[in-house]
Amino acid sequence: MIRGHRGRDVGRSRRDGVEDALRGCARGGRGLATAGLTGIHLDCGGDVFVRCARWQGGGRFVTVRGVRRIAGLVCGALLGFAVPQSAWAEAPAAHPVETVAGVGAVFYPSAGGVVPRVGGPHFCSAGVVASASRDVIVTAAHCVLGTGALIEFAPLLHDDQLPAGVWAVTSMYVDPAWQRSFDPRHDVAFLRISPRDGKHIGDVVPGLPVGEPRAGDPVTVSGYPLGSGGEPLTCTAPLELTADGSAMHCSGFGDGTSGGPWVQNGRIVGVIGGPEQGGCEPDVEYSTPFGPDVEALLARAEAAGPGDVLPIGFTANRC
Structure with a gap:
């Protein structure tokens, strides 16, 4: 069977499966307009991606899709029903830039800035949060572990340059649902940063x-x-709301970008993470939903009470 958006069973035979997949996409998901289907593309590189591009108004196309691994023979038959690829808007590609305001790389294990300064590897990303204390950053919960000891943050890193220095984490805060079961709807962590040379990270970045x-x-x-x-x-790219959080279609992200901030209208509204640690498909990214739970978590970090001890979540919710 081909599964439609959010895992809905949409067909049993080859022909009926495609037709039902199209109808399933046209019925759509949360936050999408009710305009009809305008295109489908079936990409048979092992997985079949049923793509539906729909007009949402204001000059925006929004895409949703279902995925199902099927045999090459079936894929070949399905291609007979596909509309040419030009019928839907291609996902944009991520591109490198020298720096992004407020964004940096996360290092572990590291102390005293040693690993970043000798060119050691970074493994996740994070963003500086505008907060009263000026001491808070945000990342994905699956990126961090323990109490925060030996985790360091290098904002504005580029090439081998550290223009804003290296900052040590002092404590971390996550939702109890992440602590209990690695709930992907709570894959977010706020980290408090130790001041350095009399300055807070928010003063510098x-x-x-x-x-x-x-x-x-x-x-x-x-x-x-x-x-x-x-x-x-x-x-x-346009932001989509799904049953499990936020999504956007963009190719080129990969390992290490987890925890990277989603910025919309001048606010951080997500981080790469959540379902499938941010997405298993090559051109889709996910984020834990940001709302009242995340605001409450930030308030707890701002209060600077005892931090949480995080379980190892590096493999939680992976593809």
Whole structure:
């Protein structure tokens, strides 16, 4: 069977499966307009991606899709029903830039800035939050572990340059649902940063406030690919709301970009993470939903009470 958006069973035979997949997409998901289907593309590189591009008004196309791994023979038969690829808007590609305001790379284990300064590898991304204490950053919960000891943050890293220095994490805060079961709807962590040389990280690298996402509006997502030095990747595309959080279609992100902030209308409205640690498909990214739970978590971090001890979540919710 081909499964439609959000795993709905949409067909049993080859022909009926495609037709039902199209109808399933046209019925659509949360936050999408009710305009009809305008295109489908079946990509048979092992997985079949049923893509539906629909007009949402204001000059925006929004795409939803279902995925189902099927045999090459069946795929060949299905292609007879596909509309040419030009019928739907291609996802934009993430591209490197020298820096992204407020965004940096996360290092572990590291102390005293040693690993970033010798060109050691970084493994996740994070963004500075505009907060009263000026001491808070946000990342994905699956990126961090323990109490925060030996985790360091290098904002504005590019190539082998550390223009804003290296900052140590002192405590971390996650939702109890992540602690209990690695709930992907709570894959977000706020980290408190130790002041350095009498300054707070927010004094050196201004952050952005946290907000809630808006479907259809453009969102800019940025993060550092896994590795040493390098530059962040960034991409802007319409934000979609799904049953499990936020989504956007953009190709080129990969390992290491987890925790990278989603910025929309001047606010951080998500981080790469959540379902499938941010997405298993090559051109889709996910985020934990940002809303009242995330605001409450930020308030707890701002209060600077005892932090949480995080379980190892590096493999939680992976593809």
